[in-house]
Amino acid sequence: MISIARTAIQATKRLSTLRPLTTTTIATKQHQFSRTFTSTTAKMSAPSANLILDAVKARRTYYPLSKTLPIETARVDEIVKTALAHVPSSFNSQSNRVVVLHGAEHEKFWDIALSVLKAIVPAEQWESTSGKLNMFKAAAGSVLFFEDQDVVNGMQEKFALYADRFPVWANQSDGMLQFAVWTALEAEGLGANLQHYNPLVDQQVAAEWKVPASWKLNAQLVFGGKTGEAGPKEFKPIEDIFKTFSS
Template identity: 55%
Template sequence: MSKDFYQAIEDRRSYYAVSKEQVVSDERIVEVVEHAVKHVPSAFNSQSTRVIVLLGAQHDKFWNLTTETLRKVVPEENFAATQEKMDLFGNAYGTVLFFEDEEVVKGLQEQFALYADNFPVWSEQTSGMHQFAVWTGLEIEGFGATLQHYNPLVDDEVKKEWNVPSTWKLRAQMPFGKPAAPVGEKEFSSLKERVKVYK
C-alpha cells in the first residue's frame, strides 16, 4: 500500500472495530515500529521512548490482564460498558505499548540543571510524536488503531508480566487490527480560529 504523507495523516483515525485478520507480516509491523523509534526526534537527542509490541497470545494476555484489573475498580453494575470496550480491544491483531525511560529523563535533568523542569515535558512530547508516527505508519500498512490510556492502573501487572525495567513509565497503549467497520465523519473547528499567519 502506498500513500503520501498528507494522505496518511488525513486517513489516520480512531478505529474501534477491528479484527485479528492479518494485514501484513509481523516482521513488517516490527519494521514500522522500529523505524519510528529510530527516526522520531527527541529533545537533546534523548531517545527516551521505549516500546513493546504485543502480538498473538501476548496481545490477548494484555487485554485479559487489563480487563481483570478494571474489574477490581469498576462497580459490577457498571462493568458491561467496560467489558464491551475490552472486547473491542481484545479483538485487535496486536497492541503497541509506549513507555518513557525516566532514568534517561532524570540523567538529563542532572546534566542540564537549567532545563530540569522542561525534560519531563519534552519527554511527553517525544512520546506523543512516537505514538503519532507509529499510528500513521500502521495506517499506511492498512491497519486501524486507537490510542488508549489504562496506565497507571495496569502498570505493575505489565512490569511483572513482561519484565519491564522499573524506570520505564507506561504512557499509552495502541491496539491495532484490520478495520472491521467504517468510521464516522470527523468534524473540524475553523482553521481561522486555530492558525494565525503574520507576514
C-alpha cells in the same frame, strides 16, 4: 602535409555521421535492432509534502478491529522500530521505549486490564466496561509506549537549567512516536485506536513482560484489521485555530 589534412577532413566527416549517444544500433548476422539508453544520472521526481499530508489525513480511529492483518507481524515490528529510531527527542535524549504484543501476548495484556478494572469498576458499569475491553482484546495486537525515567532524570541532572522541561519534552517525543507509528500502520492498511489504561496496569505489565522499573507506560495503540469505516470527523473553523504573520 596534404595527406595529413585529407585524413583529418575524412575523420571529421565520419564523426559528423555518428548517431547521438542516446541511441545505439547493434547489428548481428541474424538481425539488426535499436536500443535507447537513458542518462546515467537518475531522474527522481521532486518530493512533495502532500505525500506526508495525505497519510496524516488518512489516519483515523477504528474499532472494532479483527485479528486478520493485511501485512506480516514482522512488518509491524519493522515499522515500529523504524519510527522509534528516527522520531526526534530533546537533546537527542532518546527516552522512548516500546513493547509490541502480538496474538496471545496482546490478549494477555487485555486480560490484565479486565482483571484490574473489575476490582474497581462499579457493578452497574461493568458490562459496558468489560465489553469495551473485550473489543480491544479481539484485535490483533497492541503497541505499548513507555518513557525511560532514568534517561529523563539523567538529562535533568546534566542540564539543570532545563530540569523542569525534560518531562514535558519526553512526553512530546513520545506523542510524536505514537502518531508516527499510528500513521504508518494506517498507510499499510491496518486500523488502530489509542488507549490509556496506565497507570492501573503498570505493575502487572512490568512483571509479565520483564519491563525495567524505569520504563513508565504512557499509552497503548491497539491495531488490527479494519471491520468497517471510520466515524465522521468534525473540524473546528480554521480561522479560530490558526494565525499567520508576515512582513
